[in-house]
Structure formats: C-alpha cells, structure tokens
Amino acid sequence: MLSYKRLLLCHGSRLALQNGAFSTSTKACKSYKLVVVGGGAGGCATAAKFSSKLGKGNVAVIEPADMHYYQPMWTLVGGGMKKLEDSGRPMSKVLPKKAEWIKQRVVTLDPHNNKVMTEDGSEINYEFLVVALGLQLNYNQIKGLPEAFETPGVGSNYSYLYVNKTLEALKNFKQGNALFTLPNTPIKCAGAPQKVMYISEQYFRKHGKRDKANIIYCTSLPVIFGIKKYADALWKVVKERDITVNLRHNLIEVKPDTREAVFQNLESPDELLTLPYEMLHVTPPMSAPDPLRQCAPLVNEAGYLNVNKNTLQHVTFPNVFGIGDCTNVPTSKTAAAVAGQFGVMRRNLSLAMAGGSPKHEYDGYTSCPLVTGYSSCILAEFDMDGNPLETFPINQAKERRTMFHLKKDMMPPMYWYGMLNGLWEGPKYMRKMMHLGMSK
Ligand SMILES: Cc1cc2nc3c(=O)[nH]c(=O)nc-3n(C[C@H](O)[C@H](O)[C@H](O)COP(=O)(O)OP(=O)(O)OC[C@H]3O[C@@H](n4cnc5c(N)ncnc54)[C@H](O)[C@@H]3O)c2cc1C
Numbered sequence: 277m278l279s280y281k282r283l284l285l286c287h288g289s290r291l292a293l294q295n296g297a298f299s300t301s302t303k304a305c306k307s308y309k310l311v312v313v314g315g316g317a318g319g320c321a322t323a324a325k326f327s328s329k330l331g332k333g334n335v336a337v338i339e340p341a342d343m344h345y346y347q348p349m350w351t352l353v354g355g356g357m358k359k360l361e362d363s364g365r366p367m368s369k370v371l372p373k374k375a376e377w378i379k380q381r382v383v384t385l386d387p388h389n390n391k392v393m394t395e396d397g398s399e400i401n402y403e404f405l406v407v408a409l410g411l412q413l414n415y416n417q418i419k420g421l422p423e424a425f426e427t428p429g430v431g432s433n434y435s436y437l438y439v440n441k442t443l444e445a446l447k448n449f450k451q452g453n454a455l456f457t458l459p460n461t462p463i464k465c466a467g468a469p470q471k472v473m474y475i476s477e478q479y480f481r482k483h484g485k486r487d488k489a490n491i492i493y494c495t496s497l498p499v500i501f502g503i504k505k506y507a508d509a510l511w512k513v514v515k516e517r518d519i520t521v522n523l524r525h526n527l528i529e530v531k532p533d534t535r536e537a538v539f540q541n542l543e544s545p546d547e548l549l550t551l552p553y554e555m556l557h558v559t560p561p562m563s564a565p566d567p568l569r570q571c572a573p574l575v576n577e578a579g580y581l582n583v584n585k586n587t588l589q590h591v592t593f594p595n596v597f598g599i600g601d602c603t604n605v606p607t608s609k610t611a612a613a614v615a616g617q618f619g620v621m622r623r624n625l626s627l628a629m630a631g632g633s634p635k636h637e638y639d640g641y642t643s644c645p646l647v648t649g650y651s652s653c654i655l656a657e658f659d660m661d662g663n664p665l666e667t668f669p670i671n672q673a674k675e676r677r678t679m680f681h682l683k684k685d686m687m688p689p690m691y692w693y694g695m696l697n698g699l700w701e702g703p704k705y706m707r708k709m710m711h712l713g714m715s716k
Contacts, residue, residue, distance in 0.1 A: 306378075308336045309629075311402035313382050313392060315339030315371055317695060318600035318614045319408035325622055325698030327374035337371055338394060340381040344370045345436055346691050348611055351468055351647055352684060354433040354442035354557075355475035362688075364436070370696050382409070385571040387593045404595045404629060406621070407574070407581050409602040411464050411562040411609065419538075420530035421558065427532035432558045433472050434464075442472060445555040446479045451488035452554030454480075455537055457527040458495040459561040464601050464609045466502065467644040467656065469495070469559040470510070476555070477517050478649040491518070492551065494525040494539050502608070505664050506646065506656040509673040513648055525549060527558065564602045580604035585660065587634035588621040597625050605638070607660045611691065612643035612702065619701030639716065641665055641702055645683040653679040657703075659716070667703045669710050 310326050312319045315337045327335040349363035371377050380394035391401045413434055415421040422438075424430045429449075431442030456473040458466070473493055480486040493500075493514070500514070500521060501507040514521055522539070528548075529538035537556055541547040563569060569579035573592060576582040581598040582591050585605045590596035599617050601609040617638050624634030640660020647653045652675040659665045666672045672679070694700030707715050 305399045305401065306336070307401035308376070308403070309334040310336075310404045310406065311392065311400055312337045312375075312406045312408060313339075313385075314408035314410055314600075314602070315341070315344065315367060315377070316408060316410050316600070317611045317691075318410075318618065319406070320344065320370055320372075320696045321614070321618050321698045321700075322406045322408060322599060322621070323375040324372040324696065326625075327372045328698075329626075332374045333376070335372075335375040336378050336400060337375050338378045338380055338382050338392065338400065339367060339371070340379060340395075341367055343367060343436075344696075346688060348465065348645075348683075348691075349688060350433045350436070350439045351471045351475070353439050354431065354472050355479065355650070356443050356446070357475075357650065357684065360436060360440055365692070370692075372697075382567050384567060385574060387571070387573055387590075387596055390595065402595075404597070404625065405593075406625070407568065407596065407598045407602060408600050409565045409568050409581075411601045412565045413560045413562055414461075415558070415560045417561045418527055418530060418558070420532060421560075424530040424532040424556075429535065429554055430530065430532065430556045430558065432560065433468060434558075434560055442476075442557055445557075446476055449480065449485055449489065449555050451485075453490045453492055453551055454555040454557075455551060455553045456491075456493045456557045456559075457537075457539075458493075458497060458559050460496040460526040460542065461561040461563065462609065463559060463562050465644060466608055467646045469493075469557070470500070471647040472557050473519065474513065474517070474646075474648040475650065476557070477519065482650070489554075490520070492520045492522060494522045494527065494537075494551075496524060496526040496542060498523055501646075501656070503656060503658050503662050503664065505673050506644075506654060509654055509675075510646065513675070522549070530556065530558070568602055576604045578604070584634075585640070586620075586637040587624050588617055588638060589624060589628065589634050594628060597621050597628075605640070605660075607640040608642040608644060608658075610642050610644060611695070612657075613641065615695055615700050616641035616702035616704070618695075618698070619704075622698070622701075639665070641704070645679060645687070647680065647683060648675050651677050651680050653677075653683050655679040655682065665707070665716060667707045667710060 352358040384393040432438040458469040525539040583598040620638040643657040
C-alpha cells in the first residue's frame with residue numbers, strides 16, 4: 277500500500293537571477309489523497325464525488341482553463357440554435373468547493389514517483405491519480421490552418437474559437453460547394469462532423485439557397501458511421517437530401533487565397549482531390565494531449581492512457597485510473613461514454629482506496645445524438661462491440677422530433693446539474709426499466 281504523506285516543501289527550491297542578484301524562491305510541493313488531472317466532463321464529476329466522500333483538503337483538480345464548456349452544445353451553436361455563451365460556465369462555478377483547484381497546466385506526469393509537475397514548476401504528489409485530460413485538437417497538422425480561420429467561409433464546431441464562424445459561413449453563403457470533413461485520427465463525437473452538414477443543408481433550404489449549394493462530405497473513414505444500424509439510416513438521409521459522400525478522403529491543406537481544399541485519397545495516397553469551397557467545416561485531427569503522450573509508462577503505442585477497458589484501472593500502475601477521451605478504451609469518445617465510465621470508475625477507485633481490487637466492468641456504453649436538422653435527431657446508442665444498446669423501446673434509427681428535444685433541451689441540464697456533480701452515470705437503469713428488465 278502506498279503511504280500518504282503530506283509534505284509542505286520539497287526539492288523545488290530554486291536559485292534565480294533577478295536584476296543581477298540571486299534570490300531564492302521555493303516552490304510548494306503539495307500532496308493529496310487524490311489528484312484529478314483535467315477538469316472537463318470526467319474530471320469534474322470525479323472531483324465532485326470524491327471530494328464529498330474524502331472531505332476538504334484531500335482532493336485536488338489540476339485544470340488551466342477559466343471556462344468549462346459543454347461541448348456537445350457547439351453543434352447547435354454552429355447552426356444558430358443556441359448561443360456560444362449558453363455553452364460555457366466559469367470553471368470556478370463548476371468545480372466542487374471541497375476540492376482544491378490548482379489552476380495550472382500539467383506538463384509532466386511521473387507515475388513511478390506518484391507525482392505530476394505543473395507549468396509553474398510545482399510538484400503535486402498523489403496517492404491516487406485520475407487522468408481525465410480529454411483530447412488535443414491539432415488544427416496545425418493541416419497545411420494552411422489555423423490561419424485560414426481568419427478568412428471567410430471556414431469554420432469548425434470543435435473549438436469555441438471557430439464555432440461562430442460556422443454560422444457566419446451559413447449566413448454569408450451565396451453559391452458553390454459546402455464541404456464537411458472528418459480526419460484520419462480518432463475524434464470526439466464521431467457524429468458531429470456530419471450533424472453540422474445536415475443542419476447546414478436545412479439552413480440552406482430554409483433560406484432559399486439549397487439549389488445554390490453543392491453539399492459534399494469528405495471522410496477519412498470507409499463508412500458513413502461505424503454502427504451498421506445507424507449507417508443504413510444515414511445513407512438514406514444523404515440520398516434523400518442529395519448530399520455527395522467521398523469516403524476515404526482526408527483533408528490535408530486549405531488554400532484560403534483561392535478558396536480551395538485539398539484532400540488525399542487514402543486508398544491511393546498519391547492521388548489528391550482539390551475542391552473549391554464557398555463554405556468549409558473542418559473537423560481537426562486529434563490526439564491525447566502532449567504531456568500524456570510523452571509519458572511512455574502511462575500510454576499505449578498510439579499515445580492514449582493505457583487502462584483496462586473494463587475496469588478503467590491503469591494496466592501497470594494500480595493507483596492510476598482513467599476516464600474519458602484520453603483513454604485507450606475502444607468505444608466512441610463522447611460525454612455519454614464518460615457518464616457510463618464514471619459509475620464503474622468511481623466504484624473501482626473506491627475499492628482500490630480501501631485496499632481491494634476493482635471488480636466493476638464498463639460495457640462500452642456510448643451515445644451519439646445524430647442531429648439531422650432543426651427538429652430531428654437519430655439517437656444512436658451502442659456498446660464496445662458495436663451492438664445497439666438503446667434506452668427507449670422504439671426504433672432509435674428513425675429521425676424523431678422527441679430525440680431532438682432530448683438533445684437540445686434535456687441533455688444540457690442533465691450535464692450541468694447531474695453529470696458535473698457526479699450524479700449521472702448513464703441511462704443503464706432507465707434502459708432496463710423501459711425494456712422491462714430484458715435489456716443489458
Ligand atoms: C462539436 C462537439 C460535439 C459533441 N457532441 C457530443 C454529443 O452530442 N454527445 C456526447 O456525449 N458527446 C459529445 N461531444 C464529446 C464530448 O464533449 C467529450 O467526449 C467529453 O467532453 C469528454 O470528456 P473528457 O472529460 O474526457 O474531456 P474534456 O471534457 O474535453 O475535458 C478535458 C479537460 O482537460 C483539460 N486539460 C487539457 N490539457 C491539460 C493539461 N495539460 N493539464 C491540465 N488540464 C488539461 C482541458 O482544459 C479540459 O478541461 C461533442 C464534442 C464536440 C467538440
């Protein structure tokens with residue numbers, strides 16, 4: 277069992293040259309029972325539950341951002357259905373009062389010594405660590421980005437910096453190609469790159485511009501969606517709405533001067549396709565954040581936190597657990613998956629803290645509300661093996677207004693009041709009830 281030491285000062289003492297004279301500055305070195313790195317969906321829920329259980333002074337969250345965003349709302353912001361301000365709250369208001377907020381960026385993780393280092397040079401020691409760092413957006417891996425966001429017609433719902441540019445591109449659209457992309461890396465919410473397209477298509481229709489728009493979806497994937505039941509429904513939607521789909525096409529360059537986008541054909545990598553655009557929606561390549569990727573003992577070969585996909589405990593360090601997008605769990609990366617993982621991780625971490633072994637297992641539950649317009653949605657829900665795992669006893673592959681309102685009006689309060697307080701662990705019990713106990 278690891279010993280839990282509370283050190284006040286440690287080897288962070290430094291000598292610094294200030295105005296020609298040496299002065300000593302000592303970095304405080306703090307210790308906690310539990311350190312959570314990242315205060316997003318998973319980190320906030322974890323900190324809320326464990327700070328309430330362990331009491332003040334025992335839990336720290338390391339998170340540099342001033343604002344906490346409910347990212348799923350950006351799909352609606354890009355389509356003009358919600359305002360960007362509605363999607364964010366100050367971090368100070370969402371992080372639990374009983375946890376200490378260390379407003380810093382983690383730069384190094386050192387699992388052999390049970391500590392992490394932050395940008396200001398502090399060392400934070402832990403007895404247990406939860407890694408909840410999310411994904412890093414790598415716009416700069418596409419030539420011409422992020423500079424092209426300064427020019428008309430280019431937007432991205434994946435960042436609060438560029439989401440309003442999607443709406444601006446829709447409003448200013450005159451005629452030509454409207455291009456939507458999906459990159460050649462794992463991403464969060466794999467449905468979002470096409471939700472924006474269906475919303476845009478209806479926007480053009482509502483504003484009398486549909487006959488002026490040639491809508492093209494360029495995806496690196498060989499399929500329109502990973503789960504056949506929903507893929508079949510989506511092929512129907514693209515056919516009905518006259519949308520062109522280019523499979524295995526990866527955006528590699530944006531040329532804002534000529535308003536062209538260059539795609540590589542992944543089936544035949546020497547073959548490039550250059551398309552002019554009037555509007556371009558970019559989904560960027562993503563990866564685990566650099567400080568995590570650079571910590572070889574913690575990650576798999578692709579750079580994601582290497583946890584047991586069922587227990588969410590690290591495969592080498594039993595005092596490290598992971599939650600959310602930054603892990604190697606082979607399920608679609610969504611806030612819904614975070615909720616499903618949270619219940620399991622919470623129980624297993626509690627067992628580990630009590631000296632036991634994890635025994636609860638995550639089934640890979642994830643969900644993607646595929647918004648197909650201003651009042652319709654297909655609610656995809658499935659498990660780690662790609663089997664549908666639907667909450668409602670109806671065919672969820674059908675476009676429905678009820679599912680749209682669930683996404684637009686009910687999910688945000690569930691996130692702010694349920695999930696971030698560690699009170700929402702996914703719809704498992706609701707699903708069982710709805711299916712009279714006959715569902716998993
Ligand atoms: C456009 C869009 C649409 C989406 N739609 C849906 C949807 O409909 N349904 C759904 O369920 N999900 C959706 N998602 C996905 C969902 O938002 C994420 O899967 C979820 O937020 C993941 O939670 P997380 O805790 O793993 O990461 P995040 O919530 O991203 O949190 C990661 C945190 O780590 C912090 N961090 C990063 N680096 C460091 C560092 N070095 N040191 C300290 N802290 C750091 C970040 O600041 C951030 O606060 C969507 C996302 C987007 C962008």
